[in-house]
Amino acid sequence: MTGALRLVENPVDRLARTLEALLVIASSPLSIEELAAASEDETERVETALGLIASRYREGRSGIVLEHVAGGYAFRAAREAAEACARLVERPVQRGLSQAALETLAVVAYLGPVSRPEIAKIRGVAADSAVAGLVERGLIAEAGRESDGGAVRYRATPLFERVFGLSGLSELPRLDDLAEGSEELRSRLEEVAGRRGA
């Protein structure tokens, strides 16, 4: 050994630095498999290194935060810097989503791949405009056709998951938990009718 004393480097530390670099240049979340392939390392070690990075880049400690979102890992700005970020950049994807767009987005997120006629049947109005707007924003994308020459079907994109801060579509709440079912609706209406008749 020559010169000054050198600390023995932890190999996971080195991998963590490589992963940091990959996450900085990526514009969309990277899965563990993608990170392992790019760093030519094992997925188990990548997971360990990600844990190390997450402890360094977290709210309150760093302006950059590692998050698990849209099926992968990505850096984002810390929430405390949101106001400064808002002065610097626009967010056209999530700005001004109408009620029709949100309802269409909900149908696609829960039922996708789903076609425009199927969306229209649920909402009771044509969905062409809302679907076109959501495709333009990148929140939904085409996902093949119902059959040869059939209607185009749509699915939610990873960008949708990222914008809404979801690690995946499975994080959406169960539909049944959100509103009453048809039997409950009928019972309630009949109950109301009974009260009025009495």
Added chain:
Amino acid sequence: MSAVAVRDLDLDLDSFEGPFDLLLTLVLKDELELADVEVAGVVAAFVERLAERASPDLEACGEFLVLMAALLELKARGLFPDEDELAFDDLDPEEAAGELAERLALYRRFKAAAAWLEERLAAESDRYFRLGPAPLAPVPERPLAPQDPVALASALRQLAADPPAPSLSHLELRFPPVSLFLDRFRAVLSRRRQFVFDREVDSLSRVEQAVAFLALLELRKVGEIKLGQPAPFEPITVWSAS
């Protein structure tokens, strides 16, 4: 007008008097014949209520439209019981009411899901991240399958050869020379004092007939012949001027 006000809409129709949600309930319970309900009257009542407001409530309008669409579909099915479509044949009032309730329930669930998404979006409004095109990945090489150089040279030779000139013969009009007919008419007039032009060119094609007529005019211009025609479109008689 709120969403609740849609259900509380007071109706005064020939067949029903009361709030809108009671009408809906009676229809669902099959205690009121939907065919007797003036749907237009319900719409008129809603529009009147809407007009009382300074600005329309789009949410209330949306809910009302969904309800009215479902009611209209039910009414149409009731009014056309002999409809050929199997789906309509099989649908009894109870099923129709059930379907209406199911559709309403399904729509309400997605409406609630949309509200959840809206809340989620608001909660995540302070999350900023980089957006942009995907980074460029290395372009994968596409190796060619093994090729025979002789076959490649043969293919290149075929491509390098001039293609045969396309035939345009079917597009060409073949004009015989005017002199041909000048000589022919002069020969005929040397044998006879006169002849009928139409008979002389009768066996020729239209193009040849046209050229023959030009020759006739040429002979008339130089004064070698005289022409006679009793009436338009009648046969043309040709005399020698001498």
